[in-house]
Amino acid sequence: MHGGADQGGSERGGPEGGGFESGRPESGGADRGRPETASADRGRPESGGADRGRPERGGFDRGRGGSERGRSERGGRDRGGSDRGGRERGGPPRGRDAVDPARQAAYDAVAAVHRDDAYANLVLPGMLRDRDVRGRDAAFATELTYGTLRSRGTIDAVLTVAAGREVDRIDPPARDALRLGVYQILYTRVPPHAAVSSTVDLVKAVAPGASGFANAVLREVASRDLDAWIEQVAPPAETDPVGHLSLAYSHPQWIVRAFQEALGGSVDETTRLLIEDNQAPGVTLCVRPGRADAVELAEEIGGAPGAFSPYAVYLPGGAPGDLAVIRDGRAHVQDEGSQLVAAALADAPIDGTDERWLDLCAGPGGKAGLLAALAAQRGAHLTAVEVTEHRAKLVSQAVAGFPATVLHTDGRDVGKDPDLPEEGFDRVLVDAPCTGLGALRRRPEARWRRQPSDLPPLTRLQRELLTAALRAVRPGGLVGYVTCSPHTVETHVSVTEGTRRSDIAVDFVDARPLLPAGMPGLGTGPTVQLWPHRHGTDAMFLAVLRRTS
Numbered sequence: 001m002h003g004g005a006d007q008g009g010s011e012r013g014g015p016e017g018g019g020f021e022s023g024r025p026e027s028g029g030a031d032r033g034r035p036e037t038a039s040a041d042r043g044r045p046e047s048g049g050a051d052r053g054r055p056e057r058g059g060f061d062r063g064r065g066g067s068e069r070g071r072s073e074r075g076g077r078d079r080g081g082s083d084r085g086g087r088e089r090g091g092p093p094r095g096r097d098a099v100d101p102a103r104q105a106a107y108d109a110v111a112a113v114h115r116d117d118a119y120a121n122l123v124l125p126g127m128l129r130d131r132d133v134r135g136r137d138a139a140f141a142t143e144l145t146y147g148t149l150r151s152r153g154t155i156d157a158v159l160t161v162a163a164g165r166e167v168d169r170i171d172p173p174a175r176d177a178l179r180l181g182v183y184q185i186l187y188t189r190v191p192p193h194a195a196v197s198s199t200v201d202l203v204k205a206v207a208p209g210a211s212g213f214a215n216a217v218l219r220e221v222a223s224r225d226l227d228a229w230i231e232q233v234a235p236p237a238e239t240d241p242v243g244h245l246s247l248a249y250s251h252p253q254w255i256v257r258a259f260q261e262a263l264g265g266s267v268d269e270t271t272r273l274l275i276e277d278n279q280a281p282g283v284t285l286c287v288r289p290g291r292a293d294a295v296e297l298a299e300e301i302g303g304a305p306g307a308f309s310p311y312a313v314y315l316p317g318g319a320p321g322d323l324a325v326i327r328d329g330r331a332h333v334q335d336e337g338s339q340l341v342a343a344a345l346a347d348a349p350i351d352g353t354d355e356r357w358l359d360l361c362a363g364p365g366g367k368a369g370l371l372a373a374l375a376a377q378r379g380a381h382l383t384a385v386e387v388t389e390h391r392a393k394l395v396s397q398a399v400a401g402f403p404a405t406v407l408h409t410d411g412r413d414v415g416k417d418p419d420l421p422e423e424g425f426d427r428v429l430v431d432a433p434c435t436g437l438g439a440l441r442r443r444p445e446a447r448w449r450r451q452p453s454d455l456p457p458l459t460r461l462q463r464e465l466l467t468a469a470l471r472a473v474r475p476g477g478l479v480g481y482v483t484c485s486p487h488t489v490e491t492h493v494s495v496t497e498g499t500r501r502s503d504i505a506v507d508f509v510d511a512r513p514l515l516p517a518g519m520p521g522l523g524t525g526p527t528v529q530l531w532p533h534r535h536g537t538d539a540m541f542l543a544v545l546r547r548t549s
Ligand SMILES: C[S@@+](CC[C@H](N)C(=O)[O-])C[C@H]1O[C@@H](n2cnc3c(N)ncnc32)[C@H](O)[C@@H]1O
Pocket: 001, 002, 003, 004, 005, 006, 020, 338, 360, 361, 362, 363, 364, 365, 366, 367, 368, 385, 386, 387, 388, 391, 409, 410, 411, 412, 431, 432, 433, 434, 461
């Protein structure tokens, strides 16, 4: 379960640290017909990306091993040839040293994700560090890893046709190497012959005997461009829009359907969202009020103040962990949407006392860090609850020095735990565990791991936590229900069901005026749904409820 500020994901080609939402890279590159997003005109480092949500292509015009060696391509076996065992015609397997370190690292990371259920954003930085892969090589390895994982749906459909067999009938090492090769051919500026020969080298190292097969398959892939392949493998947009978008923009169909429903059925907006999901997001800091100022910090580090959140600073580049401002607790890494929903709850008008704030799902502490800083300025105290021990420790670090108490307990224990009394709080945040479908751009493999079957247990928990929050807030107090998923079952349905099952009466507060004036695309209220393609933020949902009895 993840969401909110727990969105690691360095795509910066280097080890990262020092934040709750680590590394959000910027990317450059071709941008054919990419719809404008809010981020494009507000000083955030631009993310490039070609049509179809292709990840960046700029900069990586590289051949095999980082330099084109002018190798003439050897013909391999026919596509029908063996992809396992046997000795290659070109001589003995050449081993790992024939593979350049960037591609080897990308392969190892992709293989670890598929073989061991690893997370790319966790496994890759360590590999790059341990192998001393840096600079452009690290950036290349990162692009290959993230791009291949994101684009897996499209890549596998192409591979199935080019190989003449289902991808799960290709041995896993050869399959992952081929995926990396297809990605390079169809999505990057790596010259096709270099992508083919470097991938064949990789296959020789990881799947000896399959290189002839790989050579034939990749040459077939290289015979067409991405648009031509999509025309071939995707169903027609006119008769099957969801199926088409799913193949063209590499998202599972159930996720495309959920996005389209949350966007009121608009195919155009869904397309723009999917494209944005395939971009590497930039890094945003959240300054902690009272300790730093966003405009001053932006000047200090050469970044840009956020377009919407008064606490946001867009990072120009480099690893946020290197920044003194993060090390000394003046700021943390946090998506701007996460900042906005936390600040909206803190700023919502309230009658009566306003001293006891509660964050019922606080780990790893992104929103708690902001709320605790605001509480300090406003004479309030934050209680931050987290059920997972190691996350509770992260919350303690996030709120250190602020008026805050961290409870390592179950948020549903309101009324049972003496530190969580019923009617004991003026403002309560429920940043509920969710599918994280609103932050897919940060975790390249997440879209393939998540399943519709994840929804029932999550929505049950969401409703239980919301009813616990309603018990915890005093009459007249406010509850903010937040998810970093736009799936309507986790947003509107969970709020409606959670409040219906509680015998506590509530009114919806219009959340739109709680967001910065002039913020576009906030809908008809009273809830708010933020979107990557509209606001440049994660797809955060916010409902604000006032307890009336
Ligand atoms: C979406 S994340 C919260 C992100 C956090 N608010 C932030 O901004 O960093 C949800 C958190 O709720 C925690 N959680 C799950 N079930 C819980 C429960 N029953 N009580 C308290 N916390 C819970 C998860 O461990 C996870 O850390």
